[in-house]
Amino acid sequence: MARKQTMDHTQLLVLSLLAGEDMYGYQMIVELARRSDHTFEMKEGTLYPVLHGLERSGAVEAYEQEAPTGRVRKYYHLTRRGAAFLKEEARAWQTYSGAVNAVLRACPALDPA
Amino acid sequence: MARKQTMDHTQLLVLSLLAGEDMYGYQMIVELARRSDHTFEMKEGTLYPVLHGLERSGAVEAYEQEAPTGRVRKYYHLTRRGAAFLKEEARAWQTYSGAVNAVLRACPALDPA
DNA sequence: AAATTATACATAGAACCACGAGGTATGTCA
DNA sequence: TGACATACCTCGTGGTTCTATGTATAATTT
Numbered sequence: 001m002a003r004k005q006t007m008d009h010t011q012l013l014v015l016s017l018l019a020g021e022d023m024y025g026y027q028m029i030v031e032l033a034r035r036s037d038h039t040f041e042m043k044e045g046t047l048y049p050v051l052h053g054l055e056r057s058g059a060v061e062a063y064e065q066e067a068p069t070g071r072v073r074k075y076y077h078l079t080r081r082g083a084a085f086l087k088e089e090a091r092a093w094q095t096y097s098g099a100v101n102a103v104l105r106a107c108p109a110l111d112p113a
Numbered sequence: 114m115a116r117k118q119t120m121d122h123t124q125l126l127v128l129s130l131l132a133g134e135d136m137y138g139y140q141m142i143v144e145l146a147r148r149s150d151h152t153f154e155m156k157e158g159t160l161y162p163v164l165h166g167l168e169r170s171g172a173v174e175a176y177e178q179e180a181p182t183g184r185v186r187k188y189y190h191l192t193r194r195g196a197a198f199l200k201e202e203a204r205a206w207q208t209y210s211g212a213v214n215a216v217l218r219a220c221p222a223l224d225p226a
Numbered sequence: 227a228a229a230t231t232a233t234a235c236a237t238a239g240a241a242c243c244a245c246g247a248g249g250t251a252t253g254t255c256a
Numbered sequence: 257t258g259a260c261a262t263a264c265c266t267c268g269t270g271g272t273t274c275t276a277t278g279t280a281t282a283a284t285t286t
Contacts, residue, residue: 001171008121009213010273016220026234035219039212046273049234069282072232081220090223097210099152100122106148109196110203121246139251139263163263182253184263230285240275250279253262 010050012093013040015086018060018078025051025074051076059085120155123163128199131173131191138187161226164189172198189191 015113017035025047034042049096054060059082067073104110120126129146130141138160145153167173172195177185191199217223 008272011126013213013216016217016223019220019222025236032216035216036212037215040216043274043276044234044236045238045275046227049273052236060157064249067233069233071281073234080171086222090217093213093217096151097148097213098205100126103126103145103148103153104129104203104206107132109132109199110129124246138261139261156245156247156264157263158246158267162244165265180262182262184252184264197266228286231283233282234280236278238275238277240273242273243271245270248267249273250264251263254260256257 009089009093010042011054012047012086012089013042014047014050014054014060015078018076019038019083019086022075022077028076033067046110054082058082119157120153121157122202122206124154124167125166125202126153126155127160127173128191128202129197131189132199135188138188141189149196157188167195171195184224186206219226 013032014028016048017023023031025044029042029044032042033096034036051060055062055076059075059079061079062074062076064072065075126145127141130136130144137142138157142155142157142160145155162174164175168175168189171192173189174192175187175189178188180186
């Protein structure tokens with residue numbers, strides 16, 4: 001009966017992070033954890049394939065930039081195409097979560113929760 | 114870029130349907146579609162394996178009952194154990210959807226949506 | 227100075243989950 | 257009698273995320 005918190009809607013979250021500013025992978029993981037109050041602890045094994053996929057589909061563009069520390073980081077930038085995709089995904093999330101909530105509201109056992 | 118509406122959180126939805134009354138499989142599909150304004154059109158290939166899993170884990174119990182038409186239907190009943198599981202899942206959904214919304218709120222590009 | 231931790235990127239394999247496609251069968255209506 | 261809605265079920269596939277692992281550098285601790 002153990003509950004495993006799967007991410008899902010990963011693309012939506014990743015794109016929404018990049019809507020504010022360009023970020024590099026590691027930063028996105030830390031930021032996502034912070035903004036979600038540590039509900040989401042995305043793994044590298046999840047993030048990087050997603051980023052590469054978004055890059056292939058033209059939603060993001062990557063460029064390298066040296067950090068003050070001397071390390072080279074790979075930043076990702078949201079393209080116009082990616083911004084449009086983000087809006088789509090956000091709308092889909094509204095629909096999806098709204099539908100779940102509607103079903104739950106029809107369930108008497110959960111009101112006093 | 115096509116958006117595929119995956120169900121996910123299927124167990125939660127199935128359990129919440131059974132919290133109100135006993136139902137049989139086909140009925141659950143119809144009810145879920147109705148309550149979600151047709152956002153969720155669960156497939157038999159999704160529902161029946163889930164129901165069998167819930168039965169194995171003791172969250173639901175099945176019994177057969179003849180319909181007025183003469184057909185025998187398989188009804189599912191939520192057990193006490195299943196009700197507890199439902200509460201857990203509902204809380205997990207609150208946490209999850211709350212976290213997604215928190216991340217989206219931090220995203221400037223989506224406010225005028 | 228050495229060891230550990232945090233930073234930073236990446237991939238391959240395993241596991242899970244929902245779906246599509248298909249199968250079986252009965253009741254109803256034209 | 258043919259079509260359609262009802263009603264149940266399973267198998268194989270594909271997509272998605274995780275675990276595990278690998279590489280490498282900077283910062284911190286011992």
